[in-house]
Amino acid sequence: MLLIHCPYCAEERPETEFAHAGEAHIERSTEMNALTDEGFSKFFFYRDNTKGTTFERWRHIHGCGRYFNAARDTVSDKFLTTYKAGEPKPDLSKLVDDQTNAGAKS
Amino acid sequence: MRRFSGFAVAREAMRAHKGWGQQWDNPEPKSSYDVIIIGAGGHGLATAYYLAKEHGITNVAVLEKGWLGGGNTGRNTTIIRSNYLFDESAGLYNHAVNLWEGLSQDLNYNVMFSQRGVMMMAHNVHDVQVFKRHVHANRLNGVDNEWLTPEQAKAYCPPLDISKSARYPVMGAALQRKGGTARHDAVAWGYARAAAARGVHIIQNCEVTGIKRGQGGEVTGVETSRGFIGAKKVGVVAAGNTSHVMQMADVQMPLESFPLQALVSEPVKPCFPCVVMSNTVHAYISQSDKGELVIGAGTDQYTSYSQTGGLHVIQHTLDAICEIFPIFSRMKMLRSWGGIVDVTPDRSPIIAQTPVPGLYVNCGWGTGGFKATPGSGHVFAHTIAKAAPHKINEGYTMERFTTGRLIDEAAAAAVSH
Numbered sequence: 001m002l003l004i005h006c007p008y009c010a011e012e013r014p015e016t017e018f019a020h021a022g023e024a025h026i027e028r029s030t031e032m033n034a035l036t037d038e039g040f041s042k043f044f045f046y047r048d049n050t051k052g053t054t055f056e057r058w059r060h061i062h063g064c065g066r067y068f069n070a071a072r073d074t075v076s077d078k079f080l081t082t083y084k085a086g087e088p089k090p091d092l093s094k095l096v097d098d099q100t101n102a103g104a105k106s
Numbered sequence: 107m108r109r110f111s112g113f114a115v116a117r118e119a120m121r122a123h124k125g126w127g128q129q130w131d132n133p134e135p136k137s138s139y140d141v142i143i144i145g146a147g148g149h150g151l152a153t154a155y156y157l158a159k160e161h162g163i164t165n166v167a168v169l170e171k172g173w174l175g176g177g178n179t180g181r182n183t184t185i186i187r188s189n190y191l192f193d194e195s196a197g198l199y200n201h202a203v204n205l206w207e208g209l210s211q212d213l214n215y216n217v218m219f220s221q222r223g224v225m226m227m228a229h230n231v232h233d234v235q236v237f238k239r240h241v242h243a244n245r246l247n248g249v250d251n252e253w254l255t256p257e258q259a260k261a262y263c264p265p266l267d268i269s270k271s272a273r274y275p276v277m278g279a280a281l282q283r284k285g286g287t288a289r290h291d292a293v294a295w296g297y298a299r300a301a302a303a304r305g306v307h308i309i310q311n312c313e314v315t316g317i318k319r320g321q322g323g324e325v326t327g328v329e330t331s332r333g334f335i336g337a338k339k340v341g342v343v344a345a346g347n348t349s350h351v352m353q354m355a356d357v358q359m360p361l362e363s364f365p366l367q368a369l370v371s372e373p374v375k376p377c378f379p380c381v382v383m384s385n386t387v388h389a390y391i392s393q394s395d396k397g398e399l400v401i402g403a404g405t406d407q408y409t410s411y412s413q414t415g416g417l418h419v420i421q422h423t424l425d426a427i428c429e430i431f432p433i434f435s436r437m438k439m440l441r442s443w444g445g446i447v448d449v450t451p452d453r454s455p456i457i458a459q460t461p462v463p464g465l466y467v468n469c470g471w472g473t474g475g476f477k478a479t480p481g482s483g484h485v486f487a488h489t490i491a492k493a494a495p496h497k498i499n500e501g502y503t504m505e506r507f508t509t510g511r512l513i514d515e516a517a518a519a520a521v522s523h
Contacts, residue, residue, distance in 0.1 A: 002416070
């Protein structure tokens with residue numbers, strides 16, 4: 001079971017309190033009527049499904065109930081960071097460096 | 107290839123079984139092949155076998171990053187059934203069941219196919235309606251499926267608790283008598299042996315690291331951990347790693363990869379005569395010929411390539427099994443493991459050509475690919491050989507996610523997969 005840090009509650013809680021909500025930073029077009037079939041398909045069905053660091057949404061469904069984003073390595077299942085919805089993607093190279101340094105120290 | 111037979115067994119018994127020899131070669135990769143299949147699981151090996159057998163294409167290599175059958179082929183719960191709702195699914199999965207029935211003879215390898223019946227239990231009014239609809243749809247498509255009362259279900263599977271006071275009362279069941287199990291490793295080994303006997307190269311410990319393309323965008327070969335290997339056609343059959351491999355050719359897929367877990371108990375004497383599935387409470391159980399209870403859990407909620415999952419997912423399944431089969435409540439579980447399954451939005455596979463000339467893909471089998479192994483390989487081999495789909499997999503394109511012609515078994519099953 002994963003341990004997940006909710007950026008709103010500022011607490012690390014067990015995975016069973018959370019619901020995974022798919023890939024993060026997928027923007028819904030403000031002009032859905034103008035979207036082509038291919039464009040809609042990309043938005044709705046196609047996913048990066050990254051092997052490595054992925055950005056994903058979680059919802060603290062049995063806690064504050066709010067959506068937030070996370071960067072997680074899908075090979076090790078380790079979280080690099082979690083951050084509030086609406087905040088920009090964190091700088092990946094810095095995150096990975098931080099993790100490596102933290103690992104080296106401990 | 108030395109044929110297996112009763113005579114061969116008797117002969118080997120006379121000389122301490124020292125004459126069986128190696129069942130398939132371990133060749134060095136050639137500089138190029140007509141067709142390269144990426145992934146030596148059941149589906150990939152079956153594809154290579156049918157390319158050689160049905161289409162006479164024997165200059166084929168199957169590349170595997172690990173060992174043969176070490177992915178989902180060796181990790182599934184070995185259930186075979188074809189009682190899906192839609193016409194396209196009936197065509198594909200029943201094609202597979204028909205091939206399963208003659209597979210041991212065809213491969214000259216005992217895959218231990220056992221048609222012990224697959225029973226799907228209904229616990230509420232919604233289940234009853236959904237399963238009856240499936241029974242009717244299946245029968246119209248010539249797929250074996252029948253409705254059982256709780257008493258008939260109990261007679262077919264005696265360990266079942268059908269008492270009115272049960273936490274999950276049994277209101278009936280849908281039984282597919284032609285469904286059952288097969289020995290998963292034997293399927294991989296049987297296809298590997300039969301394909302190798304026809305000249306197919308099976309190359310293990312050879313990870314594909316890139317897909318090379320020519321000036322017109324067409325596939326020219328693959329970069330691997332053992333150097334470049336040329337090919338006119340490449341078939342990707344990489345299950346959970348399909349998105350990752352397809353990215354090497356700049357193709358995004360409508361797939362997400364999730365961990366799916368299974369576990370087995372200590373072996374006991376034969377006590378469980380069939381396969382039982384309960385989608386509503388998620389119990390999924392059968393007994394292997396070795397005597398272990400083989401139990402399938404659900405997928406974890408997050409995407410992952412870790413081949414492991416959360417303990418609470420297993421626990422959820424065991425909770426349900428102990429309620430429905432109280433006799434198993436004190437069984438010890440021996441081993442659990444995870445595989446990575448590639449799931450499409452409509453829970454039906456993709457067996458098709460791709461936008462890249464010469465690149466083919468067979469993926470998206472999600473939580474239930476083992477049952478389709480022979481059918482999948484058979485139609486995918488046709489698709490690669492003819493550069494056009496077989497009639498059976500015409501609908502299983504990637505384009506269906508643009509046109510909207512989904513094969514929505516996700517909605518039809520009405521459960522989480």
